[in-house]
Amino acid sequence: MAVNGTVDYNALVREDRVHSRVYIDKQIFEDEMERVFHRGWVFVGHASEIPEPGDYRLAWVGRYPIIMVRGHDGEVRLLSNRCRHRANTVCQIERGNTKFFRCDYHGWMYRNDGGLASVSYPERYDRSFSKEDYGLTPIPRIGNYRGFIFGSIAPSGMSLEEYLGKAREQIDLFVELSPVGEIDARGGIHKYSYRGNWKLQIENSMDGYHPNFVHKTFFGMMGRRGIKTPTRHFGGSSIAVTRDFGHGHVMLDYRECNKSGQVLNVVQGGEEYRTAMVARYGEARAQEIMTSGGTHLLVFPNLVMIGVQLRVVRPIGPEETEVYLYPTLLKGVEPELNQWRLRGHESFFGPAGFGAPDDLEMFERMQVGFRNDLDPWLILSRGMNRERIEADGTRVGHVTDEVTQRGIWREWKRVMTGGGEEADCSEVRLAAVD
Numbered sequence: 001m002a003v004n005g006t007v008d009y010n011a012l013v014r015e016d017r018v019h020s021r022v023y024i025d026k027q028i029f030e031d032e033m034e035r036v037f038h039r040g041w042v043f044v045g046h047a048s049e050i051p052e053p054g055d056y057r058l059a060w061v062g063r064y065p066i067i068m069v070r071g072h073d074g075e076v077r078l079l080s081n082r083c084r085h086r087a088n089t090v091c092q093i094e095r096g097n098t099k100f101f102r103c104d105y106h107g108w109m110y111r112n113d114g115g116l117a118s119v120s121y122p123e124r125y126d127r128s129f130s131k132e133d134y135g136l137t138p139i140p141r142i143g144n145y146r147g148f149i150f151g152s153i154a155p156s157g158m159s160l161e162e163y164l165g166k167a168r169e170q171i172d173l174f175v176e177l178s179p180v181g182e183i184d185a186r187g188g189i190h191k192y193s194y195r196g197n198w199k200l201q202i203e204n205s206m207d208g209y210h211p212n213f214v215h216k217t218f219f220g221m222m223g224r225r226g227i228k229t230p231t232r233h234f235g236g237s238s239i240a241v242t243r244d245f246g247h248g249h250v251m252l253d254y255r256e257c258n259k260s261g262q263v264l265n266v267v268q269g270g271e272e273y274r275t276a277m278v279a280r281y282g283e284a285r286a287q288e289i290m291t292s293g294g295t296h297l298l299v300f301p302n303l304v305m306i307g308v309q310l311r312v313v314r315p316i317g318p319e320e321t322e323v324y325l326y327p328t329l330l331k332g333v334e335p336e337l338n339q340w341r342l343r344g345h346e347s348f349f350g351p352a353g354f355g356a357p358d359d360l361e362m363f364e365r366m367q368v369g370f371r372n373d374l375d376p377w378l379i380l381s382r383g384m385n386r387e388r389i390e391a392d393g394t395r396v397g398h399v400t401d402e403v404t405q406r407g408i409w410r411e412w413k414r415v416m417t418g419g420g421e422e423a424d425c426s427e428v429r430l431a432a433v434d
């Protein structure tokens, strides 16, 4: 499946199936880094992680090591973690607060706004050397939607708002569970990695077909504790749906379950919380936000939002992935409500929880299965001929249908065949070398 030595992505991804090579091939992984992670918008972090001037956190945009930092002027920037002298990383500590980043190799110092503050023994540079020319290189584009910070290595292309499209409404629902309209992403981090391709995690996060099988033990335990079992939300008779908003942004939508009293994503906060929500948003919108229970959304390619958590997927290699879970807190609520959010998160997703390890086991088994390519296709046809398209273009199917997987692959193929951002990132790299 190669055309003139390049990969033929049209042949690998069809409407109802995908070839297992896309999960194991080194060339395909390199192309993904270039076309998906370096040309498009990639989620980096949340502004609430760095509230004070000088706060920073290390991050990645594809293969680019960067620093998300709030400068002394209060502005959030995405700076290259690469000294302008000889490319040493200028910061190695995952997060902190600093006025300066000092490169350990020859001592060049950078301000927290990226500017070069000082050069060691400057008298040996001649007059043509200007500190103004050697600040930490900013990532070409930064976008901020309600505190969600995205970066793009491509200097031009679709705006972040346009890219997010209808996913914005879901981000709004996630954030507006707070009666002051703000979340705090400093509830802790849970990191894990697995020996499998990064796309297995994003597909699985939006898969409403698997929970009753993979998470049977967890649901059984909940049932024995007298907690309403959510199994019916994932079974054939569920009234939940899958949605594909375009651009690879897809969701599992349980809102109808919640409206009908089959509460899955409940919000426990008592009368005080309800009153504050109505005061801020009005009765109808407050009700809509609270019954949405957050969301269950993929912002393609690397951000998953489920209930209370942000889940960030970082591809390391074709068969190695890191995942970071950030349970979020709501600003402007009683501490009990945030505690309830954290405990709920831990029971399913935490290191001692049931959910995440069950799923990881599936990913690693799939990665073994890919080795046998006598029949190399993975089937994505579930519910294909029963999808309906709403007036705004959103595709909708049953919660167990593979509307979400098809949505992810449609976008992946669009980008991988060159239909994504037009900007050529090799220009950026050449400019950086100059």
Ligand code: FES
Residues within 6 Å of the ligand: 083, 084, 085, 086, 087, 088, 103, 104, 105, 106, 107, 108
């Ligand atoms: S590499 Fe940073 S000062 Fe030399």
Ligand SMILES: [Fe+2]
Residues within 6 Å of the ligand: 204, 210, 211, 214, 215, 355, 359
């Ligand atoms: Fe799962």
